[in-house]
Amino acid sequence: MPRVRIRVRRGRLTYWAHSGNAFAFDRECAAMQPNRQVLLQRAVCVAVGLALCVSSIAEEVTVSGTVLTPDGQPAAGAKVVARWEFRKPYWHGVRAETTTTEDGSFAMQVIGGEAGIGVGRVYAIKEGFGIGWLEPTTRRAANCAITLHPETTLSGEVRDLTGKPIAGARVAVRHVQGRARTIGPSPPEDLFAVSHDDGVFLLRCLPEGALTRLIVTADGYSRMLWEAHALGDDGPLHVVLQPGGAIAGTITRDGQPVSGIHVGARATDRQRSRAGDTLGGVPFGEGEAVSDDAGRYRIDSLPEGAYTVCLDLRADTEHTAAARQSVSCMPGAVTESIDFRLIRGGFITGRVVHATTGEPMPGVRVCSHGPGRGPDYAWSGDTYTDAGGHYSFRLPAGQHRIYVGEGSGEPTPRDQMVEAMDGKTVTAPGFRLVPPYVIACLLLDADGQPLSDGSVRFLEGAASDALGDRDIDAQGYLRLSATREYLPCEVMITNADQTEVGFTRLEPDATHLRVELLQAASITGRVVDATGKGVRDVQLLCVRLGGPNGERQCVIREWTMTDARGEFEVRAVPPGYPLQMRVVSSEESYIRECQWPEDLTLGAGEVRDIGAAIVDRRGSSITGRTMDADRNLLDGCDIIDLCGTARTVSAADGTFVLSGLPYQDAHPCLFARHPGKALFCIDANVDPAWNMPFDLVLEQLGSVRGRLLDADGKPLKGWRVYIGPRSVPFLRAAEEVDARLGGVRVRGFVETGPDGAWVADSIACGAEYRVYSWELEPGATRPKRSWQATFTPRGGETVDLGDVTVK
Template sequence: MKTRCSLLVAFFLALSLSAQQPTPQPAEKPPEKCVLEGQVVRAGSGEPLKKARVVLRKAEGRDEPYSTLSDAAGRFVLTDLEPGRYRLYVGRNGYVRQEYGQRQPNSPGTILTLAPGQRLRDLVFKLIPAAVIAGRVYDEDGEPVPGARMEALQYRYNRQNRRELAPMRFATSNDRGEYRLFGLPPGRYYISATYSPGMTYMGLGYMSEGGRTTDEEGYAPTYYPGTNDPGRATAMEVRQGDEVGGVDILLLPARAVRVRGRIINTVTGKPVHDAMIHLFPRGAGVRVFSFESRATVDPAKGTFEIARVTPGSYTLFADWYDEDSQENYRARMPLEVGSSNVEGIELVIGRGVELAGTVRLETGLRPTGLGQPAPTGDTTKPEQREAPLDLDDLFVQLNTDDDFPFGGESGPVKADGSFQVKNLSPGEYKVEVWQRGGLPGDYYLKSARLAGDDVLEEGLAVSGPVRGALELTLSPAGGHIEGTVLTAEGQPFSGARVVLVPEERRRQRTDLFKSTTTDQYGRFTLRGITPGEYKLFAWEDIEPGAYQDAEFLRPYEEKGKEVRIREGDRLEVELALIPADGPRPE
């Protein structure tokens, strides 16, 4: 009897314990994959285009793109796609590359939002034929000039929010002096020719043809139809498929001088035999990507000479890689060149200032909406949760605020958050933390402090050895804005350029500006916003970077929607479209 009772007690006890156990939750089902289908045709005729390259990239992040080629019927299919936000591009030789949703070649495209299991069919890309500008280059004697660097330039905004001429296409003149700049979208272009006798242009710079020269003449960059002043150049207007020939340029000779000096290596104390020394034009209103003039270096003495330098303002730049320490060392100095040789320059390569510090991730605060911090328990939706961030994927970047292309230094962050930025030159720097593909989720750089001082807003001044460590804090609780852009008729507008502009007193911080485009439903998302006061704008069309130009932005100030962002905020807004065909406000 006792045994029977014991068994009954054990049974009911087990039953009670079983009832207290949590019911196992079914495994979360992965989202269904998506499919894109479409066709690529020639604009106007509708002729199918074979071998067009179709590329789909995530709008945010570092994921590998999807890509395929169109078939003989111009059809393409992209399968097994993860749901998300994408940008879709199509390109083919002889045609202008096009982004999904573009209304014209230089207008913004549209983000493509794919919901789980979505299958988008009948996407049609109508590619327009690219334009060509061609001609010949002659010297002052009417002889053809081979090996000249030819550029098709357009005005673009630079890092200092100033418009300057920037090269869009490059070419090299052949033995007959002929050049052909192809693959041009419709637009206005300025054509330039740059030539250094005895040198041949090879993509990113000049290759010496050997020997020493005693010539005392050279050629300054010449702009069509025949001027050394880019401000007096004549623009060429080309339409789709145009082949404009006869754009000939007569190079204008100028007295050339030599720049001579000595490069001093304080790292090894030995003559430098493998440093790269170049002259870059400065303040010319033209963006320079190539090495304009390269020095000849005497390895035994550490002396250098740059021949055929035309008068002007330059930056003299040296770059040396130390194979023992596997570090780069740089030196630069401003240089004014007149009508006579420049002698006795001493360019010193040495160890610059080293800056050490740590990056810390702030935890425990996540965005939930209405500006309120999340509770201790994770009640956020999956798309709102803190995105993963590995410290050793990060880089700390210090950038100067001038227009020199090599004006900053960076250092990788280790898994423990420590970093070093080496060989800094004296100057004013802006502090940034970045990751390839951008910081994930709503992360933003919350603070940057050096010896207790805030260097995030005011910048970091380096004049000598830095005392203390640079302490950086990243927070996952940046602001998050979603919304819709509406036309005057109240209809959602796809492909609008949405820009978040900080209040006027903080506009020197270019990292606070954020920009995106609306998707096919007129929706947009901006993430990782630093807390503060902002204005939101939505343009139908705007030149890239124009919104950082105070003069451009001033007439539109009243059209911006004011928003205040606090840590953890999630806002939903509606924006009125600023039409491209309307008159610019006065």
């Protein structure tokens, strides 16, 4: 039996389960829970149990190499962290850390899953330098060379919605995105800062010219993801946190409390802001906790929304429990009595056999999804077939979707709905599986010699996850495990120094391919502001027009970023293909003029300068007036764009100018509020291109009500009804808007009562709204029954939609 190594160093686990099936917590996350000691102790116990379960196939991966400073000198005393993710025997992760010696070298062992199934991230941190990283596979983990970057720092402040500083807020790095690669998620104990009494923080060891995503947490406030769009010379980051809520309950078995059970919550209706928004705090609608000796758990720092709450019972194979769905969480409140009772449940068993020979198929990943996990497929349960091809799930009663996991082959049927029954074993119909086959690609460099090292990129995201190992062996072969559902698929290969590039197309039934690399081309250009000054840290994509399988486009090179002068270079561009450069960060909507060609085809080895794109953050403008229903002009009214960040206040004569609206794809949704009277307005039918003033008529809030019935006329109790403005493509951070602008509900859910009746209050007039309600069966992607309608609210009145039969 291989060795199993579990360590706790400085209070941090080095083994954790990586999915909704098991949760792990580091010391800092535990500090935010009331039962931190229990959490850590129980996590260790679970980790030990998990490790023992996989010890029969665990492999020890040696991670070694050297850490260098930006000028190529050994970096002594650098902290090196390795995080590996393994798909077998289940999706889980392993962490190890060490410190470099005087010559900058390091070596450590990571014990995890089956050989060749792991993908790792190794990164180095040293005071005075920016973080450096690599992403090797298990076969290329030895002799890594990690180069640190020049350091930049990120300063900022954390405040609440009233502007009060928040002390003790933890600002941790979740992702660091460089010019060529992304690292993440970064463990929260490695790169973080804590705000002082004045709310100010300073985050160090960030790489110069990189983009970071932060996760910000503080007691009593909801977790927020925050885009630190500008690092270095663009000024401090202003973080605003919203009040958070909590979900709490008790876990029992046979009437007795159960400790050490991991509980996870995930929002099912949270709204996310657009990536790259310079002010874009995104509510992080996830959380976890562990039950204490009294069986109590409490998940804190949750943003407002509806949640699915479920248990991780991997360590308890004798029990199961149904998820709690549509759990409402409100700011500043604790949603109590979300209790769980551990039950025996029932079993669903089945078998996977070879589609042609009928022989059992061991080691096939089979997944279940149903009442035990709620509507989020990220929390599907999984297991692997044994030597006889058998699998088994212990599940709560109800309909469950059973299916073969991605990358395992082509099953018949693709999935099946099976009903679990308490105290019984239900045998599901068997799966007949066409296993993956191996495609061997011989890769030759521009001189006709076997390629010894390089990188592989699949031009379809699903294929990238499913086609397995991307290692190139010593003979220049790339061997891929393929199934028909991901083919045909195009693959791009580059050599180690990105000077040569090649394409190949993987066709069904193809087993041997030969790919000859060509001299790569390069694209250079600039992004400047209206004055001609370079704009740094703009994210760019290089896309191929007319992608594989009939797609309109596919990404060739992603996450290229401009430097401090606004310049960029895209290397390893394939020659002979029609390409296009695009801005993908928030600057895209503010491009006033662009010299970049729509169709760009380069020759082998060519370097092409495509000129500049001019970004004008001043944007376009909308003018108008604010008035009441009697056409009396109103001054001092707040006007904001719910789809962006622009805002203004109407002047003494009621006129306003709202500037800073995007040039491209501008769909503003204006919201106005009187400073002293309960008068509001929302208007989505505006367009800067019309070049005309708009009148915003502020009225009292309205409401809407109705009743939902089934086909037999019986009331539908507990159905969730969504209300929101119609024809608005994107609403930015409506929760923040609601808090700032008088608590008006821009959008949201209400729930039907015992008689099927529902009512939604505090609705601003001026726009047409959509009402929608639906029912989803477990595992389904389309509603079983649904109903929708539109209405226009009237100030101070209630719109009655009457009794509605949901079909």
